[in-house]
Amino acid sequence: VTPAAESPLAAQLSERAQRAGAAYAGPGAGHDVPQGDRPPIAFTGGLPDPGLLPAERLAEATADVLRTDGNDALQYGGAQGWAGLREWLAERWSAKDAVALTPSHFTLTNGSAGALANVCETFVDPTDIVGVEAFSFPGSVRAIRSFTPRIECLPLDDDGLDVDALEALLRDLERRGERMRLLYTIATFHNPTGSTLSVARRQRLIDLCTRHDVLIAEDDAYGELFFGDEPPPSLYSLAGGKGVVKLGSFSKIVAPGLRVGWSQAEPAVVDALVATRSDLGTSPLLIRVLSRFLAEGFEEHLAGLRHAYAGKCRSMLDALGEHCAGTATWNQPGGGFFVWVTLREHVTPDALADACPAEGVSFVGGHVFSSERIAGDGRRMAWGPGDSRFLRLAFSYVAGDTIPEGILRLGAVLSRAAQMPQSMAPLS
Amino acid sequence: VTPAAESPLAAQLSERAQRAGAAYAGPGAGHDVPQGDRPPIAFTGGLPDPGLLPAERLAEATADVLRTDGNDALQYGGAQGWAGLREWLAERWSAKDAVALTPSHFTLTNGSAGALANVCETFVDPTDIVGVEAFSFPGSVRAIRSFTPRIECLPLDDDGLDVDALEALLRDLERRGERMRLLYTIATFHNPTGSTLSVARRQRLIDLCTRHDVLIAEDDAYGELFFGDEPPPSLYSLAGGKGVVKLGSFSKIVAPGLRVGWSQAEPAVVDALVATRSDLGTSPLLIRVLSRFLAEGFEEHLAGLRHAYAGKCRSMLDALGEHCAGTATWNQPGGGFFVWVTLREHVTPDALADACPAEGVSFVGGHVFSSERIAGDGRRMAWGPGDSRFLRLAFSYVAGDTIPEGILRLGAVLSRAAQMPQSMAPLS
Numbered sequence: 001v002t003p004a005a006e007s008p009l010a011a012q013l014s015e016r017a018q019r020a021g022a023a024y025a026g027p028g029a030g031h032d033v034p035q036g037d038r039p040p041i042a043f044t045g046g047l048p049d050p051g052l053l054p055a056e057r058l059a060e061a062t063a064d065v066l067r068t069d070g071n072d073a074l075q076y077g078g079a080q081g082w083a084g085l086r087e088w089l090a091e092r093w094s095a096k097d098a099v100a101l102t103p104s105h106f107t108l109t110n111g112s113a114g115a116l117a118n119v120c121e122t123f124v125d126p127t128d129i130v131g132v133e134a135f136s137f138p139g140s141v142r143a144i145r146s147f148t149p150r151i152e153c154l155p156l157d158d159d160g161l162d163v164d165a166l167e168a169l170l171r172d173l174e175r176r177g178e179r180m181r182l183l184y185t186i187a188t189f190h191n192p193t194g195s196t197l198s199v200a201r202r203q204r205l206i207d208l209c210t211r212h213d214v215l216i217a218e219d220d221a222y223g224e225l226f227f228g229d230e231p232p233p234s235l236y237s238l239a240g241g242k243g244v245v246k247l248g249s250f251s252k253i254v255a256p257g258l259r260v261g262w263s264q265a266e267p268a269v270v271d272a273l274v275a276t277r278s279d280l281g282t283s284p285l286l287i288r289v290l291s292r293f294l295a296e297g298f299e300e301h302l303a304g305l306r307h308a309y310a311g312k313c314r315s316m317l318d319a320l321g322e323h324c325a326g327t328a329t330w331n332q333p334g335g336g337f338f339v340w341v342t343l344r345e346h347v348t349p350d351a352l353a354d355a356c357p358a359e360g361v362s363f364v365g366g367h368v369f370s371s372e373r374i375a376g377d378g379r380r381m382a383w384g385p386g387d388s389r390f391l392r393l394a395f396s397y398v399a400g401d402t403i404p405e406g407i408l409r410l411g412a413v414l415s416r417a418a419q420m421p422q423s424m425a426p427l428s
Numbered sequence: 429v430t431p432a433a434e435s436p437l438a439a440q441l442s443e444r445a446q447r448a449g450a451a452y453a454g455p456g457a458g459h460d461v462p463q464g465d466r467p468p469i470a471f472t473g474g475l476p477d478p479g480l481l482p483a484e485r486l487a488e489a490t491a492d493v494l495r496t497d498g499n500d501a502l503q504y505g506g507a508q509g510w511a512g513l514r515e516w517l518a519e520r521w522s523a524k525d526a527v528a529l530t531p532s533h534f535t536l537t538n539g540s541a542g543a544l545a546n547v548c549e550t551f552v553d554p555t556d557i558v559g560v561e562a563f564s565f566p567g568s569v570r571a572i573r574s575f576t577p578r579i580e581c582l583p584l585d586d587d588g589l590d591v592d593a594l595e596a597l598l599r600d601l602e603r604r605g606e607r608m609r610l611l612y613t614i615a616t617f618h619n620p621t622g623s624t625l626s627v628a629r630r631q632r633l634i635d636l637c638t639r640h641d642v643l644i645a646e647d648d649a650y651g652e653l654f655f656g657d658e659p660p661p662s663l664y665s666l667a668g669g670k671g672v673v674k675l676g677s678f679s680k681i682v683a684p685g686l687r688v689g690w691s692q693a694e695p696a697v698v699d700a701l702v703a704t705r706s707d708l709g710t711s712p713l714l715i716r717v718l719s720r721f722l723a724e725g726f727e728e729h730l731a732g733l734r735h736a737y738a739g740k741c742r743s744m745l746d747a748l749g750e751h752c753a754g755t756a757t758w759n760q761p762g763g764g765f766f767v768w769v770t771l772r773e774h775v776t777p778d779a780l781a782d783a784c785p786a787e788g789v790s791f792v793g794g795h796v797f798s799s800e801r802i803a804g805d806g807r808r809m810a811w812g813p814g815d816s817r818f819l820r821l822a823f824s825y826v827a828g829d830t831i832p833e834g835i836l837r838l839g840a841v842l843s844r845a846a847q848m849p850q851s852m853a854p855l856s
Contacts, residue, residue, distance in 0.1 A: 009696050012643070014704075017550040022703035047503050055498035062490040070483035074683035075475050110538060114707035121574075122445040143706035146549075215440070255502035259711040268437050275450035276442075278571035279542035283687040286711060 015126065020146035040362040041406030046191060046337050047397040049312070052305055053255050054293065061292035062285075069288060077284025080274045081108025081262075085291040089248070089262060097237035097246075097264075104267040105241070107274050108282045112221055112249035112261035116140055116184070119217050119245050119263065120147040122276040128181035129173065131214070132371045133161055135390070136184070137191045140219065141374040144184060151375035152180065158331055160197030161185055163204045170212045180214045188231045189222035189336025192369045192392035196334055199232045206239045216244040224253050224302060226335035227310035241266060245273075250290060252337070253302060258286050306335075312395040313339070315403045323411025327418055328391075337396035340366075343389040343414070351417035359416075361409040366390025443554065448574035468790035469834030471821040474619060474765050477740070478825070480733055481683050482721065489720035490713075497716060505712025508702045509536025509690075513719040517676070517690060525665035525674075532695040533669070535702050536710045540649055540677035540689035544568055544612070547645050547673050547691065548575040550704040556609035557601065559642070561589055563797040563818070565619045568612060568647065570802055579803035580608065586759055588625030589613055591632045598640045608642045616659045617650035617764025620797045620820035624762055627660045634667045644672040652681050652730060654763035655738035669694060673701075678718060680765070681730060686714050734763075740823040740831060741767070747832045751839025755846055756819075765824035768794075771817040771842070779845035787844075789837035794818025 013022055065073050072082075080086070086103035094101040109115035124130060124147040132141055134153040145151060152169055155162040166183075173179055185205075187197040197205070209216050218235045236246040249261040260282055263273055316339055320330055330341045343352070356362070367373060369392065393410075395403060441450055493501050500510075508514070514531035522529040537543040552558060552575040560569055562581040573579060580597060583590040594611075601607055613633075615625040625633070637644050646663045664674040677689040688710055691701055744767055748758055758769045771780070784790070795801060797820065821838075823831060 009700060012551060013700060014549065014551055014553045014556075016553075017700055017704040020704045020706070022550060022700040050499040050503070053498060053502040055494040055502060058502070059491045059494040062494075063487045066483040066487040066490075070481060071478040072685075074481040074483060074486070074685035075478070076679075076684045110707040110710075117706045121442065122450060123440060123442055125442045125444075128442075139706065139708060146704065146706060251504075255713075256504045256708075257500075257502035257711060257713045259707070259709070272437060272441060272445055272450040276445040276448040276574065278448070278545045278567065278574060279538040279687070280567060280684075281687070282538075283685060283711060283714060285683075285685040286714065 038360040043363040043393040045397045061289045065288045073285040073288045079281045082287045099241045109261045111259045112247040115247040115263045131183040135369040136371045141371045153371040163201045184217045186219045193340040194333035194338045218246045221249045222336035316395045319404045319407030327414035339393045341391040347418045351420040355413045355417040359409040359413045364392045466788040471791040473825045475825040489717045493716045501713040501716045507709045510715045527669045537689045539687045540675040543675040543691045559611040560799045569799045581799040591629045612645045614647045621768040622761035622766045646674045649677045650764040740828045743831045744823045747835030755842035767821045769819040775846045779848040783841045783845040787837040787841045792820045
């Protein structure tokens with residue numbers, strides 16, 4: 001990567017582009033996963049299973065929309081997005097969130113990533129403080145960082161965000177005459193850790209944010225994909241809709257390639273989000289296609305997804321127990337796409353990076369999800385020897401029948417790494 | 429409109445949201461066209477003719493893409509957008525712009541509106557000065573205003589932007605130790621005035637911007653829709669690709685509802701645009717559908733659009749000559765969607781607004797496109813008695829066979845207004 005910081009262009013970039021890391025863009029940016037001797041079984045991508053993408057039904061829905069509603073679907077559709085899909089969302093989430101919602105509580109966005117950018121552009125100035133979990137989805141932290149360099153990273157554990165740490169931080173900020181403007185949290189089936197915020201912590205988090213006037217951006221990309229019991233009520237639900245923007249997405253439950261998500265918030269907040277946006281709205285064609293798709297058999301579709309991902313998760317957990325119990329520990333996710341692995345102390349990440357490629361398995365090192373690193377310089381990081389003892393394993397995308405073999409290989413990697421000289425050094 | 433400025437929410441808005449006018453959002457925002465006794469023949473919307481939207485072929489292309497390439501189309505597609513469509517753009521525009529272009533010269537965006545927002549977020553800070561034409565597309569000026577309040581409005585005439593005025597402004601800024609960061613211009617088949625920047629002015633504009641280090645954002649939404657001769661070479665072409673970002677769109681030549689456009693610029697600039705963007709890219713499904721659509725018969729499709737819009741424009745100009753020659757003058761657009769009408773001095777806008785509804789014709793008052801008004805407070809303006817003697821007539825969307833009757837009604841409106849007492853007052 002040649003930092004454009006050395007080029008004349010860097011001097012032309014906006015402060016926002018510099019914070020977004022544009023000065024470091026160029027060939028080689030992004031994850032540079034080492035390639036080994038045989039094609040890896042890849043636990044890398046947080047993507048839906050290709051076999052679960054409803055391609056045929058989306059083609060039928062598109063044909064139907066274009067035949068019956070072609071002009072509305074192909075003209076401009078407005079910044080808030082077609083009311084028909086917002087009515088569907090209002091009905092569904094009124095029931096699930098136990099709050100009376102109308103189409104005015106929703107605005108349709110370019111995925112939940114577009115929703116988060118819209119929330120930030122509407123509510124975050126470059127002098128504002130935003131809280132995030134210490135491990136988080138890097139795309140979100142990078143987006144937030146483009147709006148403000150002042151990011152506070154909060155620890156999290158198996159029960160989600162550490163609310164004591166949040167309280168201490170908010171009090172400390174108050175003492176210094178400052179405040180947190182926005183708290184971004186993935187409370188349910190967290191990416192990358194798979195953790196879910198407990199109900200008790202949810203309630204305390206809402207109380208704290210209410211008292212300290214902190215807007216909550218609740219990223220709920222995975223909440224529909226539970227494997228057993230339904231997850232706890234959303235922050236939006238527990239807060240009665242006040243002070244929370246819930247970011248929703250069809251990426252995990254229909255298809256990422258539609259790039260359709262939404263923000264759910266009080267109508268006055270939604271009005272502000274809509275007014276601040278300037279790209280003339282998300283495709284009215286795709287919004288109508290989704291709406292048509294959702295009108296029939298959606299519960300069966302969702303049940304199928306839950307069943308399939310639960311099975312893949314189970315398969316991964318079983319194989320981990322068989323092959324990795326001596327070298328690592330991991331969580332038991334209640335839903336979502338990810339298992340978060342913690343290496344035992346006698347395996348260092350350096351040794352791991354050396355041992356990995358030859359075995360034909362790949363995953364994402366935990367350091368890639370370190371909010372502190374992303375907040376620190378906004379630079380996209382290459383995979384490699386690092387400073388974390390965590391791995392994210394995605395079971396969602398990989399072919400289900402290769403999961404046991406992939407984890408067998410991972411076990412071999414971990415055992416081999418544990419015997420390498422680098423692993424004699426203490427963990428950084 | 430109840431200004432949210434009076435609500436607690438207003439204090440929470442980012443500076444950007446405040447500049448975007450979010451404090452004024454809410455019911456009643458937008459154009460409030462007076463309704464009369466009979467349904468108006470509407471010359472209001474700058475939209476494609478519904479009969480020219482290729483709904484059936486897009487449905488076929490979607491089915492084809494989802495059958496043969498469903499997984500790539502339905503997963504994430506990256507921030508720059510699928511290379512296949514960028515290759516098509518590179519080939520087409522290398523020929524038309526006479527510059528050697530590669531896929532690295534393009535990034536696909538959520539319409540050209542998304543492209544402009546992306547250019548602004550990458551290059552414009554809130555302290556920067558941006559130049560725009562004194563009449564322009566309000567969505568663009570409003571977007572720019574959300575990034576900086578420092579907007580300079582440049583006069584334009586039948587030959588486009590007044591380059592003498594630009595030179596005077598740039599010199600004045602230089603004397604004050606300031607500079608213009610970005611110049612946004614619709615050089616070809618301008619919205620709303622229909623004017624096209626002459627070749628001589630294009631060359632001078634590039635020389636001035638090069639000398640004063642001003643980045644040019646060239647909005648080329650209408651350039652493909654010429655009625656006779658091709659328009660002059662783009663600014664991008666004349667500048668050899670240096671210092672210009674050309675904003676392209678499929679909205680006018682395929683369909684707005686796809687929300688796909690692009691930025692065309694030097695690869696280093698494109699890299700910065702891509703790195704700054706945070707919504708995970710434009711729908712890879714729609715990008716592939718477009719690509720499939722463009723692969724066959726696109727020249728015939730374009731020729732059909734040019735022929736149809738040329739006919740509708742001719743029909744409007746003929747009818748104006750017949751019914752409005754005594755009360756107004758107008759330009760002869762070489763392409764695009766709009767005729768720009770200048771009222772003769774004995775017709776005031778106030779009288780016009782009073783006379784209009786009963787006749788059953790509608791259009792957009794020129795004041796709606798006044799960059800100075802939009803830059804002044806960012807507030808969305810209602811149609812009504814105003815401060816301009818200009819009208820924008822769109823011939824694109826209205827049914828072609830109703831144009832003569834619509835202009836007949838407009839003529840009646842103008843004649844009636846000319847005899848109303850308000851018109852005795854001098855023009856403001």
